[in-house]
Amino acid sequence: xSALTQPASVSGSPGQSITISCTGTSNDxxxxxxxxxxQQHPGKVPKVMIYEVSNRPSGVSxxxxxxxxxxTASLTIxxxxxxxxxxxxxxxxxxxxxxxxxxxxxxVTVL
Amino acid sequence: xxxxxxxxxxVVQPGRSLRLSCAASGFTFSTYGMHWIRQAPGKGPEWVAxxxxxxxxxxxxxxxxxRFTISRDNSKNTLYLQISSLRSEDTAVYYCAKEVGxxxxxxxxxxxxxxxxxx
Numbered sequence: 001x002s003a004l005t006q007p008a009s010v011s012g013s014p015g016q017s018i019t020i021s022c023t024g025t026s027n028d029x030x031x032x033x034x035x036x037x038x039q040q041h042p043g044k045v046p047k048v049m050i051y052e053v054s055n056r057p058s059g060v061s062x063x064x065x066x067x068x069x070x071x072t073a074s075l076t077i078x079x080x081x082x083x084x085x086x087x088x089x090x091x092x093x094x095x096x097x098x099x100x101x102x103x104x105x106x107x108v109t110v111l
Numbered sequence: 112x113x114x115x116x117x118x119x120x121x122v123v124q125p126g127r128s129l130r131l132s133c134a135a136s137g138f139t140f141s142t143y144g145m146h147w148i149r150q151a152p153g154k155g156p157e158w159v160a161x162x163x164x165x166x167x168x169x170x171x172x173x174x175x176x177x178r179f180t181i182s183r184d185n186s187k188n189t190l191y192l193q194i195s196s197l198r199s200e201d202t203a204v205y206y207c208a209k210e211v212g213x214x215x216x217x218x219x220x221x222x223x224x225x226x227x228x229x230x
Contacts, residue, residue: 045222046220051211087155098171
């Protein structure tokens with residue numbers, strides 16, 4: 001299965017909003033709404049930020065939001081803070097014999 | 112609180128086998144699908160395998176199908192990954208992860224266990 005495509009890097013100044021895209025090419029990605037997003041700081045375990053496209057687990061800041069349109073899912077971080085500097089990965093259920101896939105990852109830099 | 116603790120990693124020669132374990136606590140293990148996800152040094156996560164809550168359904172990544180076997184023992188609250196015919200490209204930190212719900216993503220991850228394949 002092909003990985004989901006993300007921009008290698010995105011940057012923003014404190015207080016700004018940034019959006020990370022996650023593009024899939026398969027019809028299964030388009031048809032399903034099972035995209036999740038993970039934040040990973042260096043040397044740490046990935047942490048779920050969004051699941052099922054736009055659901056936020058308890059304890060995750062409401063500055064993080066998710067959406068999906070067609071073959072592209074997006075993670076938006078509003079009111080960017082220094083602690084948001086990390087790698088972010090999307091993931092999705094895509095069905096078939098290999099039903100899950102991760103994105104290529106995006107490094108977020110807070111200027 | 113949910114805890115997932117992996118064990119069984121180490122340095123292994125190419126072609127050998129290894130069994131990873133993941134001890135779960137803090138939730139009703141027998142009602143959730145469980146996953147193995149790996150991350151090679153300096154790379155992003157790669158999904159490896161999933162097993163349904165009752166063990167009746169299993170799926171694998173193309174890269175490991177036929178060499179890796181996922182299993183679980185609900186009486187022991189433990190998830191396993193049997194890895195055989197190890198290759199250098201299998202070198203990674205292996206995480207077990209609990210699903211939020213069917214197809215919904217992974218809400219709890221263990222700390223991971225490092226598997227290094229080297230002669």
